[in-house]
Amino acid sequence: MKVLILGIDGYIGFPLALRLIDQGHEVYGADNFYTRKRSRKVNADSAIKIDSMNERIKKTGNKIKFYYGDVSNPKFIYDLIKNTMPDAIVHLGEQRSAPYSMISLDTANETLIKNIKSTMNIIYAVKDIKKDIHIVKLGSMGEYGTPNIDIPEGFFNIEYHGRSDYLPFPRMGQSWYHMSKVHDSYNLMLANKIWGLNISDVMQGVVYGTRTGEINKYNLNTRFDIDEIYGTVLNRFASQAILGIPLTVYGQGNQKRAFLSLEDSITCLNLILNNPPHNEYRVYNQFDEYYSLNYIAGAVAKNYKSLTGTDIEVSHIDDPRIESQDHYYNPANENLKKIGYRRQRSLDDEIPVILSDLENNKKRLIKLKDSIMPKTKWNK
Numbered sequence: 001m002k003v004l005i006l007g008i009d010g011y012i013g014f015p016l017a018l019r020l021i022d023q024g025h026e027v028y029g030a031d032n033f034y035t036r037k038r039s040r041k042v043n044a045d046s047a048i049k050i051d052s053m054n055e056r057i058k059k060t061g062n063k064i065k066f067y068y069g070d071v072s073n074p075k076f077i078y079d080l081i082k083n084t085m086p087d088a089i090v091h092l093g094e095q096r097s098a099p100y101s102m103i104s105l106d107t108a109n110e111t112l113i114k115n116i117k118s119t120m121n122i123i124y125a126v127k128d129i130k131k132d133i134h135i136v137k138l139g140s141m142g143e144y145g146t147p148n149i150d151i152p153e154g155f156f157n158i159e160y161h162g163r164s165d166y167l168p169f170p171r172m173g174q175s176w177y178h179m180s181k182v183h184d185s186y187n188l189m190l191a192n193k194i195w196g197l198n199i200s201d202v203m204q205g206v207v208y209g210t211r212t213g214e215i216n217k218y219n220l221n222t223r224f225d226i227d228e229i230y231g232t233v234l235n236r237f238a239s240q241a242i243l244g245i246p247l248t249v250y251g252q253g254n255q256k257r258a259f260l261s262l263e264d265s266i267t268c269l270n271l272i273l274n275n276p277p278h279n280e281y282r283v284y285n286q287f288d289e290y291y292s293l294n295y296i297a298g299a300v301a302k303n304y305k306s307l308t309g310t311d312i313e314v315s316h317i318d319d320p321r322i323e324s325q326d327h328y329y330n331p332a333n334e335n336l337k338k339i340g341y342r343r344q345r346s347l348d349d350e351i352p353v354i355l356s357d358l359e360n361n362k363k364r365l366i367k368l369k370d371s372i373m374p375k376t377k378w379n380k
C-alpha cells in the first residue's frame with residue numbers, strides 16, 4: 001500500500017511511518033516542523049532527544065520520501081497528492097494542543113483556521129485528483145465532551161417528540177483546539193455525503209508512552225512532551241516523578257479521560273488502514289481504557305515506588321481548564337475491536353518504561369522543569 005502521512009515528524013506520525021516501512025509499505029510523508037517550532041516558542045522541547053528528519057530518513061535506509069510543506073496550503077496538498085497518488089492518507093498534521101489554542105486570540109485563530117483549512121484541502125484534493133483514496137483523519141475523544149449519557153461511536157438512535165432518527169452524537173469540545181476537530185468531523189461527514197469519499201474519522205484518546213516495537217528495532221526515538229502546553233497528563237506526571245517533585249493533579253482529579261499506549265495507537269491506525277471503508281464515513285473511538293486523573297497519578301506513584309522504593313507526593317492544584325470535576329463517563333470502543341484490536345500494552349506495562357527513558361534523559365528534564373506547571377488558564 002502507498003501511504004501518505006501528513007505530520008510524519010510528530011509523536012504518532014514517526015512511529016507509524018516506522019511500522020509501515022517495516023511491513024513493506026511505500027511511505028511518503030509531509031511536515032513543516034510546526035510542533036518543533038511551536039514547542040520552542042513556549043520555551044519547551046521534547047524531553048527525549050530526537051533526530052532531525054534528515055537523520056531519521058537516513059537511519060531508516062532512505063525508505064521514507066519526505067516533503068517539507070504546510071498542509072494548510074492548498075497548492076502544497078494538491079501537488080503532493082498528484083506526485084504521490086497514495087492509496088491512503090493519514091492526516092495527523094494539525095496543531096494538537098488544547099492549551100496552545102487557549103493562550104490568545106491569535107493562537108485560537110491559528111488553531112481553528114489552520115486545522116480546518118488543512119482538512120478541507122485534503123477533502124477537495126482527494127475529490128479532484130483520486131476519489132478512492134482512504135482518508136484516515138485524527139480527531140479526539142475530547143470532541144464529545146463529558147455528557148451525562150453513554151458516548152457511542154459517532155452516531156446514535158434518538159427519539160424526540162415521538163419521532164426517531166439515527167443522528168451524529170452531539171460534540172461539545174472544551175477548547176478551541178477541540179472545536180477545530182469538531183468542525184473537521186462535520187466537514188468530513190459532509191464530504192462523504194456529497195462526494196462519497198472513503199473516510200475513517202478517528203476519535204483518539206490521550207496517548208502515553210515512549211516506545212513501540214519499531215522504535216526499539218530502529219533505535220529511533222519519537223518526541224515526548226512534558227510541558228503545560230504540549231505535554232499530556234501521564235507524560236507530565238512521569239516527568240514530575242523523575243524530578244522528585246509532587247505530581248500536580250488539576251482540580252479534584254475525578255475528571256475522566258480515555259487513554260491508550262503509543263504502541264496500541266499505532267496498531268489501531270494500522271488496522272484502520274487495512275480495513276478501508278467504501279463510500280462510507282466511519283467513526284472509531286480509539287482508546288483502550290478510561291481513567292480518572294487521580295487514578296493515573298496513583299499508577300505513576302505506585303510504579304515509581306516499586307522501581308525506586310521512594311514515595312512520591314500527589315498534590316492538587318487549581319484546575320486551569322473549565323471542565324466538570326466529577327462526571328459520568330462511558331464511551332464505547334467496539335468498532336476497533338470488530339476489526340481485530342486487542343490491548344497490547346497496559347498502563348502498568350508502559351509506566352516503568354517511560355520512567356526509565358526519562359531517567360536516562362534527566363539532564364533534559366531538569367532544563368524543562370519550569371515548563372511543567374500550568375500558566376495558560378481557560379478563564380483568563
Ligand SMILES: NC(=O)c1ccc[n+]([C@@H]2O[C@H](COP(=O)([O-])OP(=O)(O)OC[C@H]3O[C@@H](n4cnc5c(N)ncnc54)[C@H](O)[C@@H]3O)[C@@H](O)[C@H]2O)c1
Nearest residue numbers: 007009010011012032033034035070071093094096138207
Ligand atoms: N498525542 C495525543 O495524545 C493525541 C490524542 C488525540 C488526538 N491526537 C491527534 O493526533 C494527531 C497527531 O498528534 P501527535 O501527538 O503526533 O502531535 P504532534 O504535534 O507531535 O504531531 C503533529 C505533526 O504535524 C505537523 N504539523 C502540524 N501542523 C502542520 C501543518 N499545517 N502542515 C504540516 N505539518 C504540520 C507537526 O509539525 C508535527 O510534526 C493530531 O492531529 C492530534 O490532534 C493526538
